[in-house]
Amino acid sequence: MKPISIAIDGPAAAGKSTVAKIIAAKLSYVYIDTGAMYRALTFAGQRTGVDLNNENELVEILQSINISFENTAFGQNVLINGEDVTEIIRTPEVTNEVSIVAKHRLVREEMVRRQQELGSKGGVVMDGRDIGTHVLPNAEVKIFLLASVEERAQRRHAENLSKNFPSDLVQLQREIAKRDQLDSERAVSPLRKAADAIELDTTSLSIDEVVDKIMDIAVKKLAK
């Protein structure tokens, strides 16, 4: 069976990476977390001390780093020039500034180029904000995952508490809403549902229910 490409987009904490990883495992496909690439660049910029509003400086940093993924028994690691940054790119410091980095046109052009290269052979499940619209416009399956902002904040809150991280539900909701606004209103490839994407509101769905729905769609495409 010819491998297909599956694009999963949507706002923060809609469940994209959770379901994308499960679907990739079920199909023996490669999972590509494009958000992790923007997070890695944000962390690299912060560590170097550049102004994240300075597009040219960020592009220079991006050109000097290789961002790669490594699958382990415990999940997927994210590496910058071979250094494991999996945990540190999820801190609130990175999360709250990543949308500044992701608004720059030249940064996005280079990220999209790298993401298209990673997805060039098909057999990928890629999640992000612009996968169906820009990165993989010909993906056979395009999903746009949604959930209310209250539910998304609650999910992140539960996740934080399960890891014993400090967590404030009201603050999380505010931060998620702010990031959604920046991602949806930026000039370059804003967060949008592709015209041919299937919208799935997951507010009252379990992870398994979401996975089943997407798998049904993928299996039908594979059978064609």
Ligand code: CDP
């Ligand atoms: O996991 P979460 O939804 O919180 O975020 P993420 O997928 O790790 O993405 C982090 C940020 O990177 C987003 O808020 C966007 O600003 C940016 N991003 C993007 O602009 N385009 C993508 N394809 C993926 C992420």
Ligand code: CDP
């Ligand atoms: O990648 P994205 O930011 O869209 O979300 P995520 O990190 O995959 O999911 C955020 C949290 O919501 C995780 O703790 C999931 O276990 C949980 N969750 C979900 O993803 N989907 C549901 N239908 C219910 C809960």
